[in-house]
Amino acid sequence: MSRVPPTSHAGPVLVSCDVGPSSGxxxxxxxxALAEELQHRGLPVVFAADAGSVPWAAARLEERSLECRPAATTPDEHLGLLRDLDPWLVVLDSYRLPGSVYDAVRAAGHPLLALVDDGLSGRSADVYLDQNLGAERVDVPVPDGAVRLAGLDYALMRDDVVAARGATRPPRDPSAAPRVLAFFGGTDPFGAAPVVADLLGRSGRRFDATFVCTGEAAARVGAVDVSEGQRIAVIAPTPRISEHVLAADVVLSAAGSSVWELMCVGAAVGVVCAADNQEPGYEAVTAADAAVGLGHLEDLASGAAEGIGRLLDDERLRERLRTRARSMVDGRGRTRVVDEVLRRFAGPATLL
Known part of the structure; x- marks a missing residue:
């Protein structure tokens, strides 16, 4: 056990991040996932996010006794949070915040961890985290004194994902239809679920599929025509999603950060590129033979997805995908990130 010495800022970790129906x-x-690791080490965390716009996401914070302040979108709003909370570390994870917010946090003297997916894009920070596959092979210059943590070794996994990784997959009846789980982010902002459900229905294969979605998407998925030997059920987003992943023979997902979670559990994944910013991840995971590429969403709408047939038909392919994916994400990324942050910026006096 070692004691982390106090810094000049004695408050909690402040996390300001995107969340919403359109941003997912x-x-x-x-x-x-990062907050869980900090909490396990006795370090308090406060969020600033529009979590209430996605009630089930807000519930995840409440379950972990994580305070959530209203979203901050400007430098002045962030400076107000800094004055109120005096955080020893600020975490920013956003596609929307301007670079001036990052500059303001650093100018105020608070250590800053920035999560990035697309280079630095003019954002200043002390520590950059790019948890994407292959990021470690890209040369990205960082400001003097800053460090960049890159690649799947630093992928942030929640407690439920790590628990599912350590669990045993339920036995499968070889005579039964393949069990399919389909989810496309917590809000499916691009409307992928109905398109994929229709494609499954027209595949000519047997399957027993569960789609995770709500609202209009759930209604459209539920209305898809299915043939004999095909079944589609719809459930709402659930904190037990990792258990569903573990039980599935095939998981269909958008090519966002949730793919790294699926790999950690050891899922046989078919990925859809649902948006332009998912293109690098889609190309990387399919090139690594860790998932089957189903194509771009607009192509699926026209019926082009031979990958679904391969996944449903070939159990040996699915087992190869599970083994390959699981070997690439070990579930300890968040530990490495927090270790590095504590090495650089000793947090408040806390027994670790």
């Missing part, structure tokens, strides 16, 4: 919950979910 990926930023919040990976920050939640």
């Amino acid at each position: 919950v990926g930023h919040l979910m990976r920050c939640l």
Whole structure:
């Protein structure tokens, strides 16, 4: 056991991140994994996010006794949070915040960890985290004194994902239809679920599929025509999603950060590129033979997805994918990130 010495800032870790019906919950979910690691070490965390716009995401914070302040979007709003909380570390994870917010946090003297997916894009920070596959092979210059943590060794996994990784997959009846789980982010902002459900229905294969979605998407998925031997059920987003992943023979997902979670559990994944910013991840994971590429969402709408047939038909392919994916994400990324942060910026006096 070692004691982390106090810094000049004695408050909690402040996490400011994107979340919402149009932006999805990926930023919040990976920050939640980081927050869990900090909490396990006795370090308090406060979020600033529009979590209430996605009630089930807000519930995840409440379950972990994580305070959530209203979202901050400007430098002045962030400076107000700094004055109020005096955080020893600030975490920013956003596609929307301007670079001036990052500059303001650093100018105020608070250590800053920035989660990035697309280079630095003019954002200043003390520590950059790019948890994407292959990021470690890209040369990205950082400001003097800063460090960049890159690649799947630093992928942030929540407690439920790590628990599922350590669990045993339920036995499968070889005569039964393949069990399919389909989810496309917490809010499916691009409307992928109905498109994929229709494609499954027209595949000509047997399957027993569960789609995770709500609202209009759930209604459209539920209305898809299915043939004999095909079944589609719809459930709402659930904190037990990792258990569903573990039980599935095939998981269909958008090519966002949730793919790294699926790999950690050891899922046989078919990925859809649902947005332009998912293109690098889609190309990387399919090139690494860790998932089957189903194509771009607009192509799926026209019926082009031979990958679904391969996944449903070939158990040996699915087992190869599970083994390959699981070997690439070990579930200890968040530990490495927090270790590095504590090495650089000793947190408040806390027994670790």
